[in-house]
Amino acid sequence: MPPTTIGDETLAHLLAEAGLSLTDAQRQELKTVVQGLAAMKARVRQPRGPLAELAHGFAPKPEDAA
Amino acid sequence: MSADGNIPTLAEAARLIAARQLSPVELTQACLDRVHRLEERLNAFVLLTEERAIAEAKAGEAEIMRSGPRSPLHGIPIGLKDIVETAGLRTTCQSAILQDHVPTEDATCAARLAAAGSVLMGKLTTHEFADGGPSFDLPQPPARNPWNTDHFTAGSSSGTGAAVAAGMILCGIGTDTGGSIRGPAALCGIAGLKPTYGLVSRAGVFPAAFSLDHIGPMAWTAEDCALMLQALAGPDPRDPASAQHPVPDYTAALGQGLRGMRIGVIRHFHETDLKVAPATQKGIDDAVATFRDLGAMVRDVTLSPLADWHACGSLISITERAAAYEEWARTRFADFSERVQRRLMLGAFVSGVDYVQAVRRRRELCAELAAAMADLDVVITAGAPGEAPTLEDVPRWDLFAAPNFTMPFNVAGTPAIAVCSGFGPAGLPVSLQIAGKPFQEAVVLRVADAFEKATGFRAMRPPMAA
Numbered sequence: 001m002p003p004t005t006i007g008d009e010t011l012a013h014l015l016a017e018a019g020l021s022l023t024d025a026q027r028q029e030l031k032t033v034v035q036g037l038a039a040m041k042a043r044v045r046q047p048r049g050p051l052a053e054l055a056h057g058f059a060p061k062p063e064d065a066a
Numbered sequence: 067m068s069a070d071g072n073i074p075t076l077a078e079a080a081r082l083i084a085a086r087q088l089s090p091v092e093l094t095q096a097c098l099d100r101v102h103r104l105e106e107r108l109n110a111f112v113l114l115t116e117e118r119a120i121a122e123a124k125a126g127e128a129e130i131m132r133s134g135p136r137s138p139l140h141g142i143p144i145g146l147k148d149i150v151e152t153a154g155l156r157t158t159c160q161s162a163i164l165q166d167h168v169p170t171e172d173a174t175c176a177a178r179l180a181a182a183g184s185v186l187m188g189k190l191t192t193h194e195f196a197d198g199g200p201s202f203d204l205p206q207p208p209a210r211n212p213w214n215t216d217h218f219t220a221g222s223s224s225g226t227g228a229a230v231a232a233g234m235i236l237c238g239i240g241t242d243t244g245g246s247i248r249g250p251a252a253l254c255g256i257a258g259l260k261p262t263y264g265l266v267s268r269a270g271v272f273p274a275a276f277s278l279d280h281i282g283p284m285a286w287t288a289e290d291c292a293l294m295l296q297a298l299a300g301p302d303p304r305d306p307a308s309a310q311h312p313v314p315d316y317t318a319a320l321g322q323g324l325r326g327m328r329i330g331v332i333r334h335f336h337e338t339d340l341k342v343a344p345a346t347q348k349g350i351d352d353a354v355a356t357f358r359d360l361g362a363m364v365r366d367v368t369l370s371p372l373a374d375w376h377a378c379g380s381l382i383s384i385t386e387r388a389a390a391y392e393e394w395a396r397t398r399f400a401d402f403s404e405r406v407q408r409r410l411m412l413g414a415f416v417s418g419v420d421y422v423q424a425v426r427r428r429r430e431l432c433a434e435l436a437a438a439m440a441d442l443d444v445v446i447t448a449g450a451p452g453e454a455p456t457l458e459d460v461p462r463w464d465l466f467a468a469p470n471f472t473m474p475f476n477v478a479g480t481p482a483i484a485v486c487s488g489f490g491p492a493g494l495p496v497s498l499q500i501a502g503k504p505f506q507e508a509v510v511l512r513v514a515d516a517f518e519k520a521t522g523f524r525a526m527r528p529p530m531a532a
Binding site (some may be wrong): 014017018020021026030033034036037039041043044045046052054 | 430
């Protein structure tokens with residue numbers, strides 16, 4: 001499971017990198033959803049080797065409908 | 067049709083117009099009368115194009131009298147979600163950032179509906195940039211549910227859902243990134259189809275998340291959605307994701323019944339993963355009985371937990387949205403609504419590796435759904451957890467409150483429709499979702515149409531629309 005909490009310094013770094021200017025209240029609120037995001041990140045990580053293909057975009061083919 | 071008379075479906079109106087028994091001008095005027103009577107309570111329109119609508123209806127009527135209708139949409143009053151670009155008409159995305167934005171070119175979907183002869187009634191309310199909502203800090207207020215105006219329409223195609231349900235328009239354009247067509251269809255008691263990814267061009271429509279965005283029809287019935295999809299579907303060189311796939315006749319199989327159809331019930335989605343309200347459960351159980359009565363074979367099917375689909379779609383959506391709106395997030399953050407600000411903030415927390423893992427998970431989930439559907443024609447689950455909540459009860463961080471039933475088919479890019487499956491104890495609609503294989507919209511519509519015609523739910527309109 002990815003980290004479920006975040007410190008002020010890390011938060012400040014991530015927001016600066018994203019170029020977002022938040023109020024203190026928004027920063028505090030954002031900390032409360034880190035756990036929810038961590039749970040989502042855990043769910044997309046499966047035991048899969050490096051050969052597992054990346055599908056860079058979804059484009060169904062006619063044969064998918066067969 | 068009159069302002070206090072019955073509201074025809076798109077299909078009924080088209081048949082009457084073709085038989086010269088219904089005047090497009092009178093139909094348009096009746097819809098306008100409804101807008102004037104109800105708009106103050108519903109907030110369904112960002113921009114009403116009354117003069118243009120009357121002019122288009124008059125021109126359409128003259129052409130129909132001269133040479134017959136161009137298509138079933140000829141002379142039909144429609145609306146466009148206000149993230150769809152319209153040449154010469156303001157397209158605001160309900161955002162302070164775009165209040166003065168007047169495009170010079172129509173989105174492909176708008177152009178195709180115009181070419182089919184439809185009558186544009188106006189631009190419809192949306193959550194800001196098709197995200198977040200309901201928001202009370204935008205230039206216009208959020209749309210309200212015609213079944214009870216204290217309640218939410220869902221979003222983000224909120225105005226389309228409200229306007230169709232109230233009979234202000236006969237059909238309209240919605241867009242769907244995680245359920246924004248099917249959610250409002252479910253809570254407003256109408257039909258809303260999210261087509262296969264790439265079937266309907268996204269060109270000229272503001273993005274929410276590039277690889278999850280779908281454009282599609284919202285109308286009173288599945289048959290109406292089929293007629294509208296006919297005008298919308300097909301390749302478009304302006305959309306790099308446009309599918310090169312032949313467009314069938316979406317109405318050809320309607321009315322053929324369900325004998326021999328194979329229907330899967332993703333029971334764990336709505337009974338275990340996110341338990342739905344009793345009225346929604348009853349709607350699904352009754353639908354299964356109806357399908358069996360109509361000759362379909364029904365069995366359960368198991369997929370990965372709903373939360374896996376939701377997590378996958380949400381991480382992709384958060385990242386693609388943050389990329390699409392990065393420049394304005396950096397320079398005009400305060401001009402977004404609070405709800406969109408919260409969504410954009412999340413982009414800072416999803417790394418490149420997180421995104422790629424979500425895309426890899428997407429591939430696995432798509433393969434899983436394809437395998438599960440190998441011997442099925444469609445699968446069903448809930449369209450929404452229950453009746454519409456009040457506007458005040460919508461969670462502040464809805465993304466983390468619960469998974470939604472619609473996201474799996476955005477992740478898979480497969481067609482899915484929400485249709486009304488009954489009413490709950492508060493008198494608001496509940497909904498069934500029917501999903502098919504890629505490009506099998508005709509099959510999905512056939513099942514939905516058979517369900518609607520076997521049940522009586524299409525006979526009931528919101529009381530305010532009477």
